[in-house]
Amino acid sequence: MDVDEITAHFTRASGDYAFARWGRAIAPVVFGVDDATLSVMKGALEAVCQMAGHELTEMDPELGVNFMVFFFRDWDELRHVPDLDRLIPDLAPLVDRLEEADANQYRIFRFDEAGAIRACFVFLRMDEHLSAVPAETLALSQVVQSMLLWSDTAFTDRSPLALVPGGATVLRPEIGALIRAAYDPVMPASASDPSHALRLSARLGMAQ
Structure with a gap:
């Protein structure tokens, strides 16, 4: 390259x-999947972090978790996730825009004072296209795209x-x-x- x-x-x-x-260890949590998919997601995170020489952790001392991945069927479900609007203040207009665009994924980064990644939120609407993607492929793709601000x-x-x-x-x-x-x-x-x-x-x- x-x-x-x-x-x-x-x-x-x-x-x-x-x-x-990322400027800190990644503390992930995944919502909306079964144990098998959760294991696949964890495996992808472990593999990419090991390759990058970056640390995974169970708990971020400041945020608790700093890498959240949401799997769901309809964008409207995000409007009903407790306290999500506190993490993402502009959640309602964002969901409106994503619904209008018929998007099936979206990623939000938060940064620390040095400009490094502090947190990442990944939203995956499992439409016909994403549902046809093997879990291993989807997990690896999302982890890779969340490791850097591309x-x-x-x-x-x-x-x-x-x-x-x-x-x-x-x-x-x-x-x-x-x-x-x-x-x-x-x-x-x-x-x-x-x-x-x-x-x-x-x-x-x-x-x-």
Whole structure:
């Protein structure tokens, strides 16, 4: 992956470069799934965090949990989740917009004073399309897209995942390498200058 490709993964449609990684251990909770799917989600989190060299934990000392994943059938269900509007103050108008757009997923990040990811909320409306996606693929895709503040256009043309012979779905090697470079301790937790992509490229080069 060259510098231009790296830059594109963190350049938003507005033209702004915006990068962030988690600045604390991830304390996850998943709502709306059975034990089997919960295990798959946990496995995907463990695998990606291990690859990135980032920590998972049972409890965040400040927030309790900081990575919430909601599975549901209709956006209206979010209006009835107790206290969710306290975590997401603009919940009602957001749900209205998602219903109007017929969206099946949405992701919200919160950041700390240093610009690092402090919390992430993932909403998955299990419509016909998402319901047809294998649980392992869906879990891995959502975890990967939640590990960094990617561009809003980063994966519109190409998934971060790939099929390998035999039908298994895996993380594309270049995306895995980019995540590892982003979590290198010498790299900043957040960046708004495109020169950051040059540093990422250098870390990738050192790893090869």
